[in-house]
Amino acid sequence: MCLPGSAVAADHAGDGARLAAPCAGCHGTAGRPPADSVMPGLAGRDAAELTGLLEAYRSGERASEEMGRIARGYNDAEIAALSAWFAAQSPRSEP
Amino acid sequence: MTLTRRHMLVGGAALLSALPVRAERILPATGPRVVVVGGGWGGLTAAKYIRLLDPGIEVVLIERRTQFHSCPVSNWVIGHLRTIDDITHAYDALAKRHGVRLLHAEVEAVDVDAGAVVTSDGVVAGDRLVLSPGVAFDYAGIAGWDAAAATRFPAAWSPGPETAVLRAQLAEIPDGGRVALSIPPSPYRCPPGPYERISLIAAYLKQHRPGATITVLDANQKIVSKGKIFKAAWDELYPGIIDYRPDSPLVQVDAATGTLSTDFDDVTADVANVIPPQRTPALLRDAGLVPDGATWAPVDPYGFTSTLAPHVHIIGDATDQTTVGKVPKSGFIANSMGKVAARAAVAALSGREAPPPSLINTCYSLVSQDEGASVGAVYSYDPETKRLQVRPGSSGVSSQRSAAVALQAWDWARAIWQDMLG
Numbered sequence: 040m041c042l043p044g045s046a047v048a049a050d051h052a053g054d055g056a057r058l059a060a061p062c063a064g065c066h067g068t069a070g071r072p073p074a075d076s077v078m079p080g081l082a083g084r085d086a087a088e089l090t091g092l093l094e095a096y097r098s099g100e101r102a103s104e105e106m107g108r109i110a111r112g113y114n115d116a117e118i119a120a121l122s123a124w125f126a127a128q129s130p131r132s133e134p
Numbered sequence: 135m136t137l138t139r140r141h142m143l144v145g146g147a148a149l150l151s152a153l154p155v156r157a158e159r160i161l162p163a164t165g166p167r168v169v170v171v172g173g174g175w176g177g178l179t180a181a182k183y184i185r186l187l188d189p190g191i192e193v194v195l196i197e198r199r200t201q202f203h204s205c206p207v208s209n210w211v212i213g214h215l216r217t218i219d220d221i222t223h224a225y226d227a228l229a230k231r232h233g234v235r236l237l238h239a240e241v242e243a244v245d246v247d248a249g250a251v252v253t254s255d256g257v258v259a260g261d262r263l264v265l266s267p268g269v270a271f272d273y274a275g276i277a278g279w280d281a282a283a284a285t286r287f288p289a290a291w292s293p294g295p296e297t298a299v300l301r302a303q304l305a306e307i308p309d310g311g312r313v314a315l316s317i318p319p320s321p322y323r324c325p326p327g328p329y330e331r332i333s334l335i336a337a338y339l340k341q342h343r344p345g346a347t348i349t350v351l352d353a354n355q356k357i358v359s360k361g362k363i364f365k366a367a368w369d370e371l372y373p374g375i376i377d378y379r380p381d382s383p384l385v386q387v388d389a390a391t392g393t394l395s396t397d398f399d400d401v402t403a404d405v406a407n408v409i410p411p412q413r414t415p416a417l418l419r420d421a422g423l424v425p426d427g428a429t430w431a432p433v434d435p436y437g438f439t440s441t442l443a444p445h446v447h448i449i450g451d452a453t454d455q456t457t458v459g460k461v462p463k464s465g466f467i468a469n470s471m472g473k474v475a476a477r478a479a480v481a482a483l484s485g486r487e488a489p490p491p492s493l494i495n496t497c498y499s500l501v502s503q504d505e506g507a508s509v510g511a512v513y514s515y516d517p518e519t520k521r522l523q524v525r526p527g528s529s530g531v532s533s534q535r536s537a538a539v540a541l542q543a544w545d546w547a548r549a550i551w552q553d554m555l556g
């Protein structure tokens with residue numbers, strides 16, 4: 040009954056870097072977008088704030104078709120992992 | 135084991151004697167190396183992320199072009215909203231900031247067993263290969279295709295100068311003139327791309343060339359992506375300008391008269407843009423990475439390894455979607471694939487197991503000069519089918535066109551360029 044896939048996925052849900060990597064496609068490497076972007080920066084923001092935002096996008100409470108779709112693609116553990124990883128990134132890139 | 139392979143190759147007298155100076159100079163003194171072929175959306179991402187994940191791994195990136203040209207947002211240039219300079223970028227930062235070794239050369243062959251590539255500058259061997267060569271065009275099914283046709287009907291569907299050529303051709307259209315555009319059968323790179331191009335050409339004609347029209351010959355049964363959005367925009371914004379003909383594959387061209395023909399119709403136009411059928415480049419086919427009779431390179435998307443040579447990674451548009459899962463051939467997906475392959479290559483080099491893939495796609499298209507729409511999804515790996523699978527609820531298309539999405543579209547491009555090149 041237990042799917043091997045969900046076991047693998049659960050093992051790796053804590054791997055924030057792996058989950059966060061594709062977010063850089065809009066939000067910049069490690070959540071640092073270029074200057075003056077309409078895409079918000081994610082690096083160094085409070086983890087609870089990011090989790091709250093992703094949950095609000097997922098439920099539709101916060102309106103954005105793009106972020107709504109994306110937030111619905113992650114479960115609670117993954118949202119927690121993503122938020123924790125972005126919170127731990129420096130908002131400025133290394134020189 | 136792969137290390138031994140490389141050392142044998144580097145030490146092999148036969149190959150070494152054939153190495154020109156430049157290729158010889160970039161051989162590493164020590165340490166593991168990944169050779170990446172193609173400095174486009176997949177290859178750039180893989181190169182940078184391997185270095186971010188493990189700076190101990192040397193990365194050699196081989197690309198024929200000396201400047202990066204973006205296909206995404208290139209329709210904005212054709213529609214005269216931006217210039218070619220706005221979508222052209224230098225490759226330098228990748229070397230300076232991330233220590234990627236760039237070799238601007240033509241890759242002539244891939245030796246899968248040796249883990250090496252033969253370039254116009256010599257042989258470069260690595261412990262791991264990542265191949266992201268994009269697509270090749272297949273004109274074989276188009277009668278009358280010759281050198282004159284290639285000049286008169288630029289595809290502007292690969293990174294480079296043809297974008298500027300098509301833009302300039304469009305500027306020469308007279309009032310009341312005619313544009314023709316042909317769309318190949320799916321799958322081709324960027325499913326909404328042709329329809330974005332049609333929209334921006336129509337917007338240009340409406341604004342600058344009164345009475346001019348665009349005739350579209352689409353090999354597909356209907357608009358391949360964002361159909362409702364494009365149809366509504368075309369009806370409301372460009373009435374009488376776009377003549378859209380589905381189920382109309384291009385079978386013949388005549389460069390002398392500027393004519394595109396289907397089995398039923400001939401369309402003679404002042405400017406004709408032929409977007410040709412596409413497939414994995416011969417480079418990979420000749421290397422044994424595309425089965426006989428197949429069009430695309432099959433991969434296992436867990437680490438984007440070739441099903442025909444599991445130690446070789448293949449990413450980007452060259453991959454076979456029937457083996458990957460329902461992902462589009464998009465730059466966003468190529469970028470996501472590059473990160474998955476980077477993780478897999480780094481894991482393989484350190485003898486660890488790679489984590490499962492997680493990908494996102496968001497494709498933005500303009501439908502007018504200031505409004506756009508998006509389509510997207512989140513993907514993870516399904517071990518049962520060995521395919522990527524859309525996470526339930528995460529897939530969708532914009533409900534309507536909007537100015538907000540048009541703004542996001544440009545800033546998306548700026549962010550992802552930085553993620554690849556910066």
Ligand SMILES: Cc1cc2nc3c(=O)[nH]c(=O)nc-3n(C[C@H](O)[C@H](O)[C@H](O)COP(=O)(O)OP(=O)(O)OC[C@H]3O[C@@H](n4cnc5c(N)ncnc54)[C@H](O)[C@@H]3O)c2cc1C
Pocket residue numbers: 171172173174175176177196197198199205206207208209239240241242266267268269290291292293323324327415417449450451452463464465466467468496497498499
């Ligand atoms: C008009 C247009 C609009 C698009 N818009 C979008 C969009 O809005 N969003 C989106 O996500 N995607 C978009 N795309 C799709 C996107 O461009 C592709 O999906 C993406 O480029 C695929 O990346 P790739 O690495 O597979 O190939 P490419 O980016 O084409 O990179 C391949 C690279 O390999 C090099 N190369 C190939 N063979 C050799 C060789 N033998 N030796 C040396 N170098 C070699 C090429 O020069 C090239 O730089 C668009 C495409 C087009 C044409």
